[in-house]
Amino acid sequence: MLYEGKTKIVEIRGDEAIVRFKNDITAGDGAKHDIFEGKGSICAELTAITMGYLNRQSIPTHFLDFYPPNTLKVVALRMFPLEVVVRFVKTGSFIRRYGGVEGESFSRPVVEFFIKDDARHDPMVCINHLETLGIASKEQAREMSDTAIRAAELLRGFFQRAGFDLWDIKFEFGLDGNGNVIIGDEISPDTCRLRRKEEIFDKDVYRHDIADPIERYKEVLEACRSIVSQ
Ligand code: TMP
Ligand code: ASP
Numbered sequence: 001m002l003y004e005g006k007t008k009i010v011e012i013r014g015d016e017a018i019v020r021f022k023n024d025i026t027a028g029d030g031a032k033h034d035i036f037e038g039k040g041s042i043c044a045e046l047t048a049i050t051m052g053y054l055n056r057q058s059i060p061t062h063f064l065d066f067y068p069p070n071t072l073k074v075v076a077l078r079m080f081p082l083e084v085v086v087r088f089v090k091t092g093s094f095i096r097r098y099g100g101v102e103g104e105s106f107s108r109p110v111v112e113f114f115i116k117d118d119a120r121h122d123p124m125v126c127i128n129h130l131e132t133l134g135i136a137s138k139e140q141a142r143e144m145s146d147t148a149i150r151a152a153e154l155l156r157g158f159f160q161r162a163g164f165d166l167w168d169i170k171f172e173f174g175l176d177g178n179g180n181v182i183i184g185d186e187i188s189p190d191t192c193r194l195r196r197k198e199e200i201f202d203k204d205v206y207r208h209d210i211a212d213p214i215e216r217y218k219e220v221l222e223a224c225r226s227i228v229s230q
Contacts, residue, residue: 006030007043007190015177016064017076019044025190027207029118034206041069042217043188048072049224050187053158059151061183062174077174077184080136083114083122084144086152089167091193092204097124103167109152111145116172143181144173151183159194162223164201167193189217 001012006026011018021040026033044066051063062074087110090100094110113130114122127145130136136144148171156166169192172185185191189202201220206213 006033007040008186012076015076017062017074019072019074019186021047021070021072021186025203025206025213027203029121032207036212036214038214039217042214042221043186043190044068044070044072046188046217046221046224047186049221049228050155050158051183053228054151054154054183057154059147059154059183060180062176074184075176075182077176077182079172079174079184080140080144081116082125082130082135082144082172083116084148084171084173085112085114085168086110086148086171087112087168088152088156089165089193091167094168109149111148113141113144140181144171147171147173147181147183155187155192158227159224161227162220164194164196164220164223167195169193189213189220194220 003010007022007024009020009022021044023035023037023039024033025036025039048063048066051061054061055063062077063072064075065073067073087094088106090104090106091102094100095102113125113127115125116122127141130141131138151171152169155169159166171183173181174184176182192202193204194201200210201216203213205211205216
């Protein structure tokens with residue numbers, strides 16, 4: 001069974017899956033689309049590094065193995081059609097929705113759920129509606145929220161050691177064969193915001209045509225490689 005998304009190709013093989021990262025990058029629900037040589041391998045390796053780190057910290061992710069340059073072996077999950085965002089800092093759609101000052105920190109992390117539906121521009125959803133909509137039980141929703149916060153806090157420390165501030169991050173979750181709620185998809189500069197002083201090292205450089213994303217993403221990869229090899 002082969003599924004092709006905007007940036008990855010997933011092949012299910014029993015209770016495992018093979019994920020190949022493409023060189024495609026998109027923004028605005030696919031309205032903006034480009035291909036950058038080397039992008040797939042950078043995001044695959046960063047997913048392997050960050051999810052390997054979370055696995056070692058007892059936060060279960062689907063990551064099992066990295067086959068360079070751009071392929072991961074993962075646990076096959078039945079995905080919730082959700083994006084779970086954890087924010088440490090005001091930016092992006094939070095400011096568009098509620099106003100506020102770019103870069104201002106929250107006193108505690110903020111969690112938001114969005115339904116993955118490009119046609120509806122990924123509408124934000126109230127955690128209490130997930131059961132009514134038949135998307136997730138109350139317990140599963142609570143577990144996704146708690147796990148997302150713990151994972152985001154661990155990764156914030158991880159990226160801090162690599163020299164970057166993690167402003168916000170998006171997770172996707174699925175169920176494994178035993179019904180456990182597990183982090184799936186990817187963790188890369190495509191799925192979070194990473195800053196060093198004023199400089200942007202995440203997909204905002206592409207969304208806002210600021211710089212060559214590959215140069216910035218490579219810097220993140222090299223910094224993360226160096227902290228895991230210490
Ligand atoms: P937002 O401020 O645009 O809602 O984004 C919040 C975080 O989620 C940011 O780190 C980027 C990430 N994100 C995705 O990974 N995929 C998406 O489709 C969107 C909208 C955001
Ligand atoms: N992930 C969405 C897209 O690829 C939107 C974004 O990340 O800005 O279109």
